[in-house]
């Protein structure tokens with residue numbers, strides 16, 4: 087009797103400790119593992135990782151089973167124990183585990199090796215190492231003479247010769263960066279008419295160290311020219327008001343796309359969550375400006391009082407892939423989700439992409455961010471990744487060396503160490519394929535003017551390229 091009482095008290099105390107801050111792993115262990123197994127393998131209740139959902143396999147159906155239970159089968163309803171947030175987070179958690187289990191059993195995606203041919207669905211390629219000796223390279227751009235410009239996170243902008251030789255001397259006089267957390271020198275992009283005007287654009291974490299020795303930083307955009315290894319003629323294209331600079335170390339963005347006299351670029355969320363829903367703040371926005379920094383008169387928020395007039399779209403977390411389909415000038419983006427929910431989006435004027443009100447992920451520590459994945463007035467992603475691959479770098483392949491890849495999108499993944507090929511058809515993702523994996527963290531993806539697909543990898547820090555197999 088006493089033992090029973092202690093056991094009962096134990097259960098009650100354990101239950102009482104479940105708060106909104108309780109990690110999903112702990113909730114699972116407390117409430118679910120006894121019947122579904124510590125490793126989701128099943129027991130009195132079925133396996134939750136075998137991909138078989140007897141009671142419906144959509145997110146909504148799984149959430150419903152957990153909410154209402156299947157009392158006639160011995161599955162209790164959880165609606166009075168777990169919040170809607172926690173039930174949604176449980177679905178994300180179950181999906182994460184289901185996908186990981188599935189990946190374990192499947193044929194692994196190709197890991198290319200120099201000297202060998204890698205076959206994919208539509209094209210076969212060889213991988214070549216172009217450049218080594220870089221330190222945390224971030225972004226890659228091509229000049230008309232075949233040279234490449236490469237940013238390194240700590241600040242240097244490096245020049246790489248057409249044959250891949252790294253110039254030992256970085257450019258002098260490039261802007262100082264606040265290297266706090268994920269910040270640093272970010273995107274480099276020559277103007278489409280570079281041959282005529284010589285402009286090169288740089289985005290970076292701009293800021294200062296206060297008296298408390300804490301860095302305050304935000305993404306800024308400048309352009310300048312390169313003369314004999316010297317960065318000159320610098321002009322500021324975008325710099326936010328100093329009051330928006332923050333000491334958070336996360337989510338700077340940024341990428342740059344040129345189109346018909348306009349420039350699109352990203353300011354990341356900077357950890358500001360709900361600030362991204364506020365168009366008077368720069369965080370978590372994609373901007374569109376004239377190439378010299380002026381605000382276009384037809385930008386969506388020019389009439390909105392106190393708005394940042396450069397905003398083109400909002401509700402973004404941390405976009406680090408931005409690319410345009412040259413056929414119809416539609417703009418695509420990849421952005422980092424939290425734990426799950428990295429997104430591939432079509433970016434439209436004035437639209438709200440929902441972070442953090444809607445998301446397909448949960449917080450890194452296993453707690454909820456939101457109970458909902460969709461809401462009126464908020465855009466749905468074209469696709470999302472769960473588990474996250476940490477999307478970084480995006481290119482629309484417009485070369486001719488891989489004709490069967492023409493106009494497919496190639497998205498890099500840092501944590502996922504992969505490049506995903508995405509084919510759009512009639513406004514939807516029609517094909518998705520991992521064309522390579524496990525050669526390092528993919529930081530940037532570019533279509534070279536020579537038609538080869540170039541990648542920046544981190545750890546190992548390299549530029550590599552894919553060339554046709556024959």
Ligand code: HEC
Nearest residue numbers: 117118121130131132138139140141142151152159160161
């Ligand atoms: C007392 C045992 C028990 C506990 C505790 C329990 N379940 Fe279940 N669960 C079951 C049974 C039994 C079924 C029905 C199995 C069947 O139909 O084969 C089930 C079914 C399910 C299903 C549907 C599976 C499918 O194939 O469609 C899900 C999802 C699920 N449980 C999740 C949970 C979660 C999440 C928890 C913890 C919050 C939990 N369960 C706690 C016994 C339990």
